[in-house]
Amino acid sequence: MTCVDHNRPAPAFGTTAPQAPVPAGNPPGTPPAGPGRRVTVAVYASDPVLHVGIVHQLRQRPEIEFVDDAGAHRAQVSLVAVDSVDDETAALLYRLRHNPETRTGLVVGTFESGDALQRAIECGVTAVLRRTEADQDRLLRLVLAIANGEGVLPGDLLAKLLDHVGVLQRSSLDPRAVSLSTLTAREADMLRLVSEGLDTAEIARKTSYSERTVKNVLHEIITRLHLRNRTHAVGYALRNGLI
Template sequence: MSRVPVVVYAADRVLQAGVVHQLRPRPEVELLDAGEEDRAEVSLVVVDRIDEVATQLLRRLHRMSPARTGLVVGQFDRNALQTTVECGVAAVVRRADANQDSLVSMITAISRGEGVLPGDMLAQLLDHVGQLQRQVLDPRGLTLSTLTVREADVLRLVSEGLDTAEIAVKTAYSERTVKNILHEVTTRLQLRNRAHAVGHAMRHGLI
């Protein structure tokens, strides 16, 4: 089994020592020393709450470190959720639940490219995303999928084998508008043609 290189960032020495003590015996984890941060696959941030100092650290890691970030936190509210999303945090575990096994499970999940959230935090995140869609994106005809509603509609019709004229009839757009929509999608997403656009959209679950 290959060990996951991990660097621990903690708000104070007591938190640092506690997490290091739990992780050091585990064969799944390689704890890195100061100066070895560039080898890390996982950055583990341990804090009491997401205050200004913790936010600055998370932003710095998101901007400068290739490692994915896991967060062990004591207090976690809605504002903290937004900060963790903006800073690209891959996994969150509450300090009350942070025993040796849960920490190792989180680290190995992060190293596999997975995300980890407690159930109640996941519910908060889904609610937050729903509000974003309703309040910000829907009024602009946008979706979280990177396609507008009408772009997704047109690509769906292309995937069903309809040509430009047939799509124009179905959508009540002009043929010129249909061509412009497809041109915008292929240009923005750097795709070769409409077939490539349909394939991309289907692979990524956009239609």
């Protein structure tokens, strides 16, 4: 899946409403950042509490200078903090990707699939940190790494990304090639439940996943294997002995 390109300015997260970008600002009189001094940072968050939390963690660090709204487009580092990568987040990341002045880091609650992780990378994200691990030291290391042109990705997410890309490559070379690794255990379980006549809500209750996750997983199977719908996916999996 590629990054969403809207033919209009992408929405940005802010502290009061998702439509208005509200980066954190330093107190008046703060000297501008310079080479070897402070890294200029703009923060975009999906809700005000999350925004305040990120700013609070880093505001007292001498290496960091938060920019105000007017200077957000010139920030060396843009930190985007969200629960997950949805279309609105992708639109913001896309806009930031096309700003040559900034590099983008993502503080995220969860990636519900390898496809979502790949989408974030394609949208220009160079570093990722989980929200549960976003303490002051890790946030600082993330910002400094981004400013130095480095990429940061937790080991398990890197493995997930490589596995996802490998599946896509195999599918691209031979869309109908089948192997035991074509479906993950979770995907096979959900397709098996579909074959038993369960709907999205029932599958969510059975598997303890959210309905959104169930929909995303089934959609990824259908997309990856170039199928038409859930029924087609179940028939395909049954014919090839995958469930």
